[in-house]
Amino acid sequence: MTKLAVVEFKLLVREPGAVFSLLIPLFILVVFGSSIQPGDTVLLPIALAIAVGLVGLYMLPTTLATYRERGILRRMSTTPARPVNLLVVQVLLQLVLALAACGLLLAVAGAVLGAHLPTRVLPGVLTFLLGTAAMFAIGLLIAALAPNGRSANGIGVLLYFPLAYLAGLMQPPSQMPAIVAAVGEYTPMGAFRLSMQDVWAGGVPDPLPLGVMAAYALVVSVAAARFFRWE
Template structure:
């Protein structure tokens, strides 16, 4: 790829880089397998358990399985944000890829953009797949407010991917990126209701959950399932995470 070609068509060069990074992302298998395949298998298993069809108090008539569908969508976002995205980019830094690309017309900024697009695309496909399987295979209703659900998902995706960029900025290589991502992943998933539905938690923990990225995301999902548009509070919390983590990541990001 020549500098003249890039200068003449930066958009096309960026698009080629996005396609290349997307192919590498799928070939690496970590994101697709753990972020899509594993939660999809869990979805099928949970959908086969009759006990999970019981109604959960305080959720407006939703069942346990109704709650686990959006939780697994959040699981997908969390895996991509705390695992696939930071380990890939930190690996690029560790192997000197970012340093070498910094001297080319392509530049490392486009590598970041390409990785963000690849992760976002996989997350979008996974979200549609989870909803479709839950609806067609198990008869779980789609969110009553689909537009509100889409807005909540977008805000949550941006917030989570910004956290992935922050991990990338702080980690010197794949090992530290994996360690930081793992430390963040489990408490975030706890407050998303992976092990215990949020409505079953003590009030203090429910309040804390509302201020976590996945807890706020889960709140927008629940409101959309009940036919409401996501309220302002969780959306503002997600925006705060997205803006704050992105600003810190940009400030402290190291190409070498």
Template sequence: MTMLSRLTAVEAKLFLRDPAAPVTVLGIPVALLLVFGLMPGMNQPSDEFGGQVPLSAFIAPMSVAILLGMLALTLFPAVMAAHREKGVLRRLSASPVPPSRLLVAQLLVNLAAALVVVLVIVAGGHLALGVALPANAGGFVLVLVLGTLALFGVGLLIAALAPTARTAGGVGSAVFFPMLALGGVWVPKEDLPPVLQGLADVLPLGATLNALRETWTGGSPQPLQLAALAVFALVCAVVAARVFRWS
């Protein structure tokens, strides 16, 4: 077993031992899908969503976007900052194991958790609630990858700058919740004021959600959404790499 696989296994055990993390990551997105899925009319075409079914056109993509946002912006930065605060990263820097291996292990654990919950939302929602599968599967996967890179890029930047887990959690929440409001999560993009509709397609969480909505119903993501996700992923990763502190 390689050192990276050992570190990943340890980080996975720590992730699963914390009851709040699995419950939050799995419980909130699935609960959203389940609660809305059991409401009358949510699986019927709606004029509000251009004749599309609300459960597939909005609720399922929203559940996926919220999942990625929680993992990338709150849980991941807090864990990395906690490792720095406890001196784990500093001790690794004095060992033959590069601290960057721990960062990669953490990313792998979070990405694996995201993949499992996305599969639960897509496949489980389809089997249990009749949620339509993403009609544009290729576009859906592209948006999922870009959205994950963009959101974890922002999370990595938070982790790079936050000195403690408490600070990382606070900063992550301060970034996450405004993105919910301005990205078309709390209120669909179509119901936002015109000046905010463009912003909803630029912010990482909003761009992810709205591009997922497009692909889930058979459309194509807008170039602005894809470009915004690519720029956030690249810029945040580059800045984080320059300012990340291991101790």
């Protein structure tokens, strides 16, 4: 299991997609952050949502569906090792990637851009975990349903942009049609952004978006487990 984790970690580092999921949110942060206000509570939550969304909707499903398509899970099931270990290692590594992307954003925002960082850690960690769980669950469902790596990639990208729009990551929700903005609060990335903004404002996150994320995490991952195929 340790060796599996080490090898999978090396493969992740060699994957150009992993670098992109670190750099794209950072790029957005730096471009928009040059004019950041000291008390800003909007930009960093958006950048964090983009980062976690990229990993959950794009990296995770593409990797897993490719592994199934190439018969790697099947090949593993002919050895004494269990292929479910590979899934567990992948989910953990992608979680590390999401953490790294968020850590990088916070470090650059805090050290270089002089952005405001929340002082209370626990609500931020809770929001991160719930949001990541919700978006990873969607990624797992994509991996379960997509026939191969390329289509998983396509579905991920196809889902990513409407979800990012609904979540208010592309346009401030105040400028969106009211009904669209309201729907957006019930999407995983929208709920993540809302909770993170509460965290940045220094308060305790509203239970509603937290509940929305928990519900996605639970329901969608059950569906993913139900539909997952090993080959």
